[in-house]
Amino acid sequence: MIKIQSLSKNYGDFTAAEDISFEVQAGEIFGLLGPNGAGKSTTINCISGLLKPTVGEVFINNHSVMGEPIQAKTSLGLVPQDLAIYEDLNALENLNFWGQAYGLSGAELQQRITEVLQQVGLESRAKDLVSTYSGGMKRRLNFACAILHKPQALLLDEPTVGVDPQSREHLLNAVEALKTQGTAVLYTTHYMEEAERLCDRLAIVDHGKIIAQGTVDELRSQLGEKDLITLQGDFSLTDEAVIAEFELIEWQDNSIRFMAENAAAQLSDILARFEADQVKQTAVQQANLESLFIKLTGRELRD
Amino acid sequence: MARSKMSFTVASLRIKRVIRERWGLISWLAIPMIIVFLMSLLAGTGSGKLTGRLLVTDLDDSMVSQFITGGFAQGPLAEIFTTKQVSLDEGKRLMDAGEASAWITIDNGFGEAFLSNEPTDLKLVKNPAQRILPQLVETSMQLLVDAATYIQIVFEKEFNVLKPMLEQQKFNDADLVALTLGIKQQIENLEETIFPPQLKVVEKAVEEVVEDGDGIPLTFGLLMFPGAIFMALIFAGNSLAIAIWDDAKNGVIPRLSAAPSGLNDYFNGQVFGAVAIFTLIVSVLGVLGAWYFALPWAKMPVVILWLVFSGLVIYLLFVTLALMMPSMKVANIIVNATTFPLLMLGGSFFPMESMPDWLAAIGNFLPNGFLLTGLKDWLIRGEGMVVAMTVPLVLGLAMLLVLWLFDRQLIKKLIHKV
Known part of the structure; x- marks a missing residue:
């Protein structure tokens, strides 16, 4: 349904996206996971036709976004990272506007408006001006505007940023419902727990490149059974040899990260290798996408 | 669609x-x-009616100069302009301050030159910040000057009698009667041309504003x-x-x-x-x-x-x-x-x-x-x-x-x- 082939986007010497390729099938949620500035939004903007790729092709429902933009965009829904709604109109007026932008009209449009308002839990506030909504309600309306026309492919660019837990739950449920209806969903986020919950497959992006791709289980397996241990303190005078038998991820003067099997059991032994009061803080993370990202990049997702 | x-x-x-x-x-x-x-x-005015202030400096202060300045204080022009007699200094000050639409200066000797049928000047200073009112003054002055020229031509003989009287400030009754009769005769002659009997004169109120x-x-x-x-x-x-x-x-x-x-x-x-x-x-x-x-x-x-x-x-x-x-x-x-x-x-x-x-x-x-x-x-x-x-x-x-x-x-x- 969504097919990206060798997509690159350059701004002069700066490469925002490099050789990105993946496919999203109908009824599948594909996650793009990466920190801010990794190239997720650039990729989304190229797919939606907002940006012209420097190299590569994007197909939506077998229509090239560059070659047959109207046909491709008809099958596409976009939930942009920033709100894209009129705050001085009410929800009904916004939905009417966006429905028409996607070619809906008449009774069909009115029926879809009723359905999506129910879906995102805004039916009781439909006639209120959007400017009176909470941030989470605005996000839900932003989402509703993108699914009015029942798109076969949906792009969600960090839809839960700054959203309260109730609205987040509404949105995640709605995305899961779309998946069951056969929509191909491309979901970008830097919240690894969202990616783990929603995504059938995902790609981890950093500095514009895909550095890992697969199902959540496949990606976890890259870590094996190892946990991620993070120690913080003063290690400027300490020799790296103290943890030589572990898989070192990062050694800095004020923090070190390494992988260890059954970390909880070994932790007291590990700490004993350092001088008293040298370690100020200790963290043990079980194998997950966050620790995989740290292993792959040496950085945290929220950096 | x-x-x-x-x-x-x-x-x-x-x-x-x-x-x-x-x-x-x-x-x-x-x-x-x-x-x-x-x-x-x-x-x-709030109704949009045009009004302006006209300054007059009459250095000549003669009968003729008073005829010119009096023209602005009568009839429809009086509805549009408030005429103020000023000295040269005051006139300059008011014009510099933009407090008048126009300023007419009549130099000394104007009346004598007029009666002697000699060339003479009237000075007009217009306020550049206004357009319509100064233009009205200028047009009115041109009309007065034209009228005066015709008067000079028609009453040349009578002016020649009047001029020495004015210069010497000596008026005898016989000469004055002869002068008056001469002017009356000229006007009666002109009436046949200017006011031909077949034309009916209809009085009509003059509009207060330009149309x-x-x-x-x-x-x-x-x-x-x-x-x-x-x-x-x-x-x-x-x-x-x-x-x-x-x-x-x-x-x-x-x-x-x-x-x-x-x-x-x-x-x-x-x-x-x-x-x-x-x-x-x-x-x-x-x-x-x-x-x-x-x-x-x-x-x-x-x-x-x-x-x-x-x-x-x-x-x-x-x-x-x-x-x-x-x-x-x-x-x-x-x-x-x-x-x-x-x-x-x-x-x-x-x-x-x-x-x-x-x-x-x-x-x-x-x-x-x-x-x-x-x-x-x-x-x-x-x-x-x-x-x-x-x-x-x-x-x-x-x-x-x-x-x-x-x-x-x-x-x-x-x-x-x-």
Whole structure:
């Protein structure tokens, strides 16, 4: 349904996206996971036709976004990272506007408006001006505007940023419902727990490149059974040899990260290798996408 | 069909947002009316009647000079001008302060030169900040000078008798009677030519104000009225052009460019919305103006169409400027910086008739200037529609087409600026 082939986007010497390729099938949620500035939004903007790729092709429902933009965009829904709604109109007026932008009209449009308002839990506030909504309600309306026309492919660019837990739950449920209806969903986020919950497959992006791709289980397996241990303190005078038998991820003067099997059991032994009061803080993370990202990049997702 | 419907939806939302916001609309309507009222007050009276102050320095103080100055203190001119006798210093001070419309100086010896049929001068200083009133003074002076020339020719013999009497200040009854009879005889001779018996003299009250065109009283308020509607259109056009940047900043335009209907429908919708808003503004102000200034109602449809067309040209000009700018902040600065010269030079704050010729000429090169002039020439000065409006219409249509095509391209680039 969504097919990206060798997509690159350059701004002069700066490469925002490099050789990105993946496919999203109908009824599948594909996650793009990466920190801010990794190239997720650039990729989304190229797919939606907002940006012209420097190299590569994007197909939506077998229509090239560059070659047959109207046909491709008809099958596409976009939930942009920033709100894209009129705050001085009410929800009904916004939905009417966006429905028409996607070619809906008449009774069909009115029926879809009723359905999506129910879906995102805004039916009781439909006639209120959007400017009176909470941030989470605005996000839900932003989402509703993108699914009015029942798109076969949906792009969600960090839809839960700054959203309260109730609205987040509404949105995640709605995305899961779309998946069951056969929509191909491309979901970008830097919240690894969202990616783990929603995504059938995902790609981890950093500095514009895909550095890992697969199902959540496949990606976890890259870590094996190892946990991620993070120690913080003063290690400027300490020799790296103290943890030589572990898989070192990062050694800095004020923090070190390494992988260890059954970390909880070994932790007291590990700490004993350092001088008293040298370690100020200790963290043990079980194998997950966050620790995989740290292993792959040496950085945290929220950096 | 679906695409045109989308444009009308965009237009209706724009109208709805303008009406809901309401203070913007109120200010577009109220500010021009307030400015016309204040400017009319400053120019004379609230009713727009022309009044001015005429300074006279009579250094000659002769019978002849008093005849000249007396001309401004009588009849219809007395309704328009307040005449003030001043010294040279006071006259200069008042003119420098712009506190008078014109200043006439009659030099010493003027009366003697007149009676001797010798060349002499009258000095007139006009206030450059005013146009109509000083022009009235100048025209009246020319009429008086012409009249005096004819008097010189007709009563030459009598003046030759009168002159030594005045010089010597000696008057004998016999000479005075002979002089009086001579003048009476001349007047009776002239009456047959000047007042032929077949003509019936009908007395008619002189209008207080100058008339022009179709007999519409030409007042300062009337001269300002079409410009004031342009002012409302310029204010509205400014805000509506910047509103496109708002839509880009709030993410609507980028998101729309990912929708199949695209940005052309959106832009056309904005244009339709602007037309509807201009029609509302023009209708309200036009009807008020037509009622107040007693303009012919039959002309109102053309007036409204012309003003809406003009508003659209100005709006697209603002949109072009706004969309060419790299950010909303710069767009705001540039559009506002353009608004005020358009208002000042284009005849909205001051009627072009009250501007110096060179400034009015510049104003006529501005789109609002030539469109306003075309309207006033037809509506107020009574020129034919074809003569007055063809050139501005062609220029306006050309601008409209070019700007519309240009803006459709510019709006697509807007998504990369936000």
